[in-house]
Amino acid sequence: MKHRIGSRRAVLLCAGLLLTLPGARPASADDAVLELRVHPSRPAPTLDRNVFGQFAEHLGTGIYGGVWVGKDSPIPNVRGIRSDVVNALRALHVPNVRWPGGCFGDEYHWRDGIGPAAHRRVTVNANWGGALDPNSFGTDEFMDFIDQIGSNAYVSVNVGSGTPAEAAAWMAYMTADPATSAGQERAANGHRAPYRVQFVGLGNESWGCGGAMTPDYYVSQMKLYARFVRNYNAAQTGSDAMRRVAVGADGAKTEYVEAVMKAWQEKVWSWDIEALSLHSYTSAGWPPAHPSEKFGEDEYALLLKDTLAMDGLIARHSAIMDRYDPQKKVALAVDEWGAWYAPLAGTNPGFLVQQNSLRDALLAALNLDIFARHADRVRMTNIAQMINVLQAMIMTDHEKMVLTPTYYIYRMYVPFQDARLVPVEFEAGRYSHGSITLPRVDAIAARDSHGTLWLALVNLDPDHPAHVHAIIDGAPPHSAQGQVLTAAAVDSVNTFTAPETVAPRALGATAGAHGLILDLPPKSVSVLQVQ
Ligand code: AHR
Numbered sequence: 001m002k003h004r005i006g007s008r009r010a011v012l013l014c015a016g017l018l019l020t021l022p023g024a025r026p027a028s029a030d031d032a033v034l035e036l037r038v039h040p041s042r043p044a045p046t047l048d049r050n051v052f053g054q055f056a057e058h059l060g061t062g063i064y065g066g067v068w069v070g071k072d073s074p075i076p077n078v079r080g081i082r083s084d085v086v087n088a089l090r091a092l093h094v095p096n097v098r099w100p101g102g103c104f105g106d107e108y109h110w111r112d113g114i115g116p117a118a119h120r121r122v123t124v125n126a127n128w129g130g131a132l133d134p135n136s137f138g139t140d141e142f143m144d145f146i147d148q149i150g151s152n153a154y155v156s157v158n159v160g161s162g163t164p165a166e167a168a169a170w171m172a173y174m175t176a177d178p179a180t181s182a183g184q185e186r187a188a189n190g191h192r193a194p195y196r197v198q199f200v201g202l203g204n205e206s207w208g209c210g211g212a213m214t215p216d217y218y219v220s221q222m223k224l225y226a227r228f229v230r231n232y233n234a235a236q237t238g239s240d241a242m243r244r245v246a247v248g249a250d251g252a253k254t255e256y257v258e259a260v261m262k263a264w265q266e267k268v269w270s271w272d273i274e275a276l277s278l279h280s281y282t283s284a285g286w287p288p289a290h291p292s293e294k295f296g297e298d299e300y301a302l303l304l305k306d307t308l309a310m311d312g313l314i315a316r317h318s319a320i321m322d323r324y325d326p327q328k329k330v331a332l333a334v335d336e337w338g339a340w341y342a343p344l345a346g347t348n349p350g351f352l353v354q355q356n357s358l359r360d361a362l363l364a365a366l367n368l369d370i371f372a373r374h375a376d377r378v379r380m381t382n383i384a385q386m387i388n389v390l391q392a393m394i395m396t397d398h399e400k401m402v403l404t405p406t407y408y409i410y411r412m413y414v415p416f417q418d419a420r421l422v423p424v425e426f427e428a429g430r431y432s433h434g435s436i437t438l439p440r441v442d443a444i445a446a447r448d449s450h451g452t453l454w455l456a457l458v459n460l461d462p463d464h465p466a467h468v469h470a471i472i473d474g475a476p477p478h479s480a481q482g483q484v485l486t487a488a489a490v491d492s493v494n495t496f497t498a499p500e501t502v503a504p505r506a507l508g509a510t511a512g513a514h515g516l517i518l519d520l521p522p523k524s525v526s527v528l529q530v531q
Helices: 015-020 083-090 103-107 139-149 164-175 181-188 215-228 255-265 297-308 310-324 358-373 405-412
Strands: 033-038 053-055 097-099 123-125 131-133 153-157 199-202 243-250 275-282 331-339 378-384 394-397 400-403 420-422 424-426 430-433 436-439 441-447 453-459 466-472 479-485 505-512 515-520 524-530
Touching: 033 441, 033 453, 053 331, 083 139, 083 394, 083 400, 097 139, 139 153, 139 164, 153 164, 164 181, 164 215, 199 215, 215 243, 215 255, 243 255, 243 310, 243 331, 255 275, 255 310, 275 297, 275 310, 275 378, 297 310, 297 358, 297 430, 297 436, 310 331, 310 358, 331 358, 358 378, 358 405, 358 441, 358 453, 358 524, 405 479, 405 524, 424 441, 441 466, 453 466, 453 479, 453 515, 479 515, 505 524, 515 524
Parallel strands: 033 466, 053 097, 053 378, 097 153, 153 199, 199 243, 243 275, 275 331, 331 378
Antiparallel strands: 033 424, 123 131, 394 400, 420 441, 430 436, 441 453, 453 524, 466 515, 479 505, 479 524, 505 515
């Protein structure tokens, strides 16, 4: 298997040596020492911090209950936004949050959610369980939330049931000078200065819930939105300019990718896009029917196999984009991805509530590693979704909050945000279960802005530790320190009563004659800083 920034290769291993050590178990495939070579002097792209983006839709309790509790709530909050969630998210350095949908976005009318409480309209969330949306959480509350967690706004405008004029007026409300009428309305609602909108999504799944548009019809609509939905914030110039994300691939389907990229190649001066989306969930079948809790190794291996298909999907769409855009000006934005399982028993199936287990932690790390290997094209992703929905970072129940195994992966990977990737080559080994064979180990490396070298390693094998010798070209390491995330079982979860069942603990490594000696526990993710 080839990697863009390195390749797995077979190496001769010192199994014979192991046999000579007192007490050593006979060498077997399970005991083999895997070699990882790290090449700090070879060129590689930067891993854009926006790859670690989040997605928060008006869906179930993703917003209401999960983020917004209202100013009068007994749950500690700042202007209605719950403080425990804000504090937890700040530790993730969330680069951007995509909002308000999802499918919800193509039925969202922004005027329903601005102004005094008495002006807010109560609407029906037709996509997600028919729940009533009080619109208490609207544009100004979202921007307050973004500010509180120290992130950036990725706003998805309504292409399906809205108009370019409505979307343009929304962008003016958010970004126009206070001297304009739109800016005055924003100021009257409490925010004089223009907001920053770093990304705008031009519709959502326009091939499906966003209107089932043919590719050509979408392209004609997309050009109007790309032209007229202007960001007026004078401070957003140069590299800070707002980026437009067009609707792209539905999983492996390529029609939208071809149509949008062809239009982009032939575009005239009056419109542009900076990114094209890809939506792909890990569900091993549709509709999602696999359990998110109380499963065994069959389900573990199956879902990890399914998630590794992300690599081929990105390669497929990138190859098409390369034909129209060899300079890679248009980014691939995987702005919906993650595990999607059967709804938890007793929950509203329209609320997409599922548990989050150690398996999801490995699944997240494997995808982040895949995105890193495609960092030249994949410059943004948004895991679905941030709180209480699908593969969440955080789960809440009224005043209670728990951090999921996936949350810890995002926290452990913070040093990789905007870090310069370092090419690696490694012997991945094999993990087999029934008819499924997967690589046993995955790895990426990067240097942060302080020059520190970081390694991230996944051991997929649920029964055997992986022994890895990491050899750093040109700079023999003397030690490494970091954290490892593992637990007793592949389906271990954190609950409100046992919140630390899957939590990171310290991991260190010392150097031997062959480099760093890393002992990766079964079913684990490790992130280490190399000295
Ligand atoms: O994330 C849940 C839904 O999945 C989103 O609303 C939609 O875009 C996708 O189909």
